[in-house]
Amino acid sequence: MKKQIVRFTLNGTPREFAVAANDLLLNVIREQEKLTGTKYGCGIGECGACTVHVDGRPVLSCLKLAVEAEGCEVVTIEGLAQGRELDPLQRSFLDNNAVQCGYCTPGMIMIGRTLLDETPNPTEEEVRSHMRGQLCRCTGYASIAKAVMGAGEYETKAFRMPAE
């Protein structure tokens, strides 16, 4: 299929990609950019594993055409940490043991982040309502809910990853 150029900011860097009209944002991120933290889980918007941020909003990248991202700010799980510093929600996921197999984790963190941006200290009901479209088969969700609710505690405490 004929390719066209799409331009968007990916994790803070302006980028250009040659894409077909039917290329999904998910596949461009994973296959062209090799950012494999964004997962394919179902391809039809049932599980949320492919969640990324587009202009600060949670988007299912398996349902988004790459050409639709023209001019947008796209952030993936790899772009969430600032340099070597973890996002507070990433840290909260670790402290709350909200990670088991980890396959749903990037999507969970990305959608949880968008809730925290609007509501820094969400109630459990708010978390459940915001994240009900995300599937996890391992954890039973309690640890994930606690991680999102507790992330506010880390907003002021930085954690640096071990040195490169």
Next chain:
Amino acid sequence: MLSTELKSVGDASWRKDGLSKVTGSEKYAPDVSVDRMWHGRVLRSPHAHARIVSVDTSAAEALGAVCLTYDDVPKMRYNERIVSTPPCLYRDRTVVADKARHVGEAVLAVAAPTEELAERALRAVRVEYAPLQVITTMEQALKDGADPIHDTVLLDGKDVPIRNNVAVQRTIDVGDVEKGFAEAELVFERTFRTSRIYHAQMEPKTVTCRPEIDGGITVWCSTQSIHNTRILLGQIYGLPLNKVNVVKVALGGAFGSSIQMNSVTPICVGLALKAGRPVKIASTREEDMHDHVRYPSQITLKLGVRKDGTLVAGEMRAEIDIGAHNIQAYPFLGGLGGFWASLYKLPNMKYSGRAIYSNKTPSCAMQGFGAPQAHFAVECLMDEIAHALGLDPVDYKLRHYVGLGGTFWGQGPASKCIIRSDGVPELLRTGAEKIGWDKRPKPGSQTGRMRRGIGMARGFHTSGVGHAKASGAEMIDYSGAIVKLNEDGTLDLIQSLMDHGGGTNHAIAKIVADEIGVPGHMVGISPCDTRTSLYDVTTHATRGVYAGGAAALKAAKSVKAQILHWAARVLDVLPESLVIEPDDNLGQGVVYCPNLAERRMTVGDVARYLHINSLGTISASESMRQVNCPPAYVSYFVEVEVDTETGQIHTRRAALGSDCGTVVNPALASGQLVGGLSKGQGYALIEDNHWDPVTGELASKGFWVDGKTPSMAEAPLADDIMTHFAHTYEPTGPFGAKGVGEAAKNPAIAAFANAVHNALGIRFYEVPITPEKVLAALAGQEAQQRDTSKGRARTAPAPVAE
């Protein structure tokens, strides 16, 4: 070592793979890509049962695709799960099928430079099918004259005919069951049914294969055992094992569905070998849902008791619809019978199990294997007996369960051991207190729209399938580990054992750290593959920490002895006088002599001394099999709320207990229980799969939402899920540990059914207990109450016979 001396075991450190998982840098099978890689797609049968008359791939090849048909693959029949030993291994499949036996069965495959071109090539392939009788029920399968789904299967080198589509039968007899029932004063008999639910692991099965210049292959795939995958691929494609390298990558959940080599793996290898270049096959979710489901069950359980409740005889008949292939029906049937035998003391028992083929998605292991099915029947019937006799179910079960000193059947009659650790009384008393067991309502006493009920069930899973016999095993069960000391005093743990996500590898690293006496962060988990690691059978049967951890402990003991040997030389003391302890300030292990305090050095100093003096690397490579299979006990108390207008059942609270011996990763072990509740709730209340009786098609068509995997919205509030652990020590486990993860789900469906009975006074013998079933049962109850109040004869089934 006393548990009080353990530093890493039992601590709350971040799991070692945590950082890579929260940052998206962890690599799973779908994340693998290699240079010059093509993409494979699989042609799947639209027919449930059909002969393949002809295949024409010329149009696909004209598009530049490489095609793999039945004519291209080795004709060797194999079983994809080589955990069972050859006499117990029923081989009934080939890489691609000679005949379509279920909708979604792989008929052929294509590879092309892009996934899009591969898909176009797939659509250009022409296959002519001659449809056969579609068999979707056990009754149809067993009927005389039914089309055979398999004519023969291969068993231990012999071609064995399949009659009436019966794949396997097993019987187990203990004592004299006729005499036992003759002594019974009351007999209870019920039939229980469980469904064929989907595993719903987040990672769809994916594989990449790269042919190597020496004729070998490198494979990255979804699997619970890299070594079994390697052995099978070597057998199928006639490759020596030193030319088959399967690489360990993170597993995005499996829950049993990758104990076997997944169907796409050998197909991808066949395509890559034919194309002479790397090929990747990434299953779609739809394909994955057509590939594996849980073993269902239909179990008739009859228990004979004395008036005081003492069990005198039991009979269980189990019939299992295994779908189109026999992946592990033989061990399943054995496991089912063995789990039943291990729940309550039964002097006389008779068990018969039968596994039947159908034209549906093949069944395979799923968390708990046959245990949830056995627990459902036994725990519900024991609850019913307790109620009939006016006994408290908790007290009744505590009086008759198989505990300390009893015999536990790890997974069928071939794996048995004496029970040496038993936290059941503590689990049940604590759970009862936490949930408020004594304050639960009387069954059927409520009248409002919303009715709450509390139910309990208990049980276990085995920790591995180890046993004492030197030969004649039904299953392979051993693990290996390599531990080496690096030149700065850090250690590498090299182990092929797969972590499903429960934190198994992290737990084993802690065991190694504590045995040697270094801080937990000093032990790293090495990436590895089949070439650089020792064999591990597979992560199943909750054996990871118990069996895999024991192998690593054995290697760690050897490494420790070597460290002490060299430190003793340097410090000029006897090795027996030295100890190693982690020093938090130094962030190191310190070797010292308690009697001569100045004689001390760090483990790093020992390593550096060895290095600069060219004395070699301290390392150990050990392999071992556990000779026991201790029960990892678990208890479930759940509170449900039933909406009698909609029929919906909400899970409100739960108190979940685990006796996993020493708790190596407390928060992660607790997470196993909470995850077990979520999956158990789905299994009990909503999840199901249906196949069209005419076409044999999966009614969901592969849409995940129709599989009804529970979401966060259906979970109880986080603080309403309480977990607790028994204070036990398993003498045969590493630092007293036994299994946890699989047990975490086993009593769930029984606990839910008992809770619903407590809320409504109605017993359900089939899961899922859907809103439709609840409303129908309530209508029946109402009609019955009307009839009773008008003095008419009761039509409800009487719970007690004789």
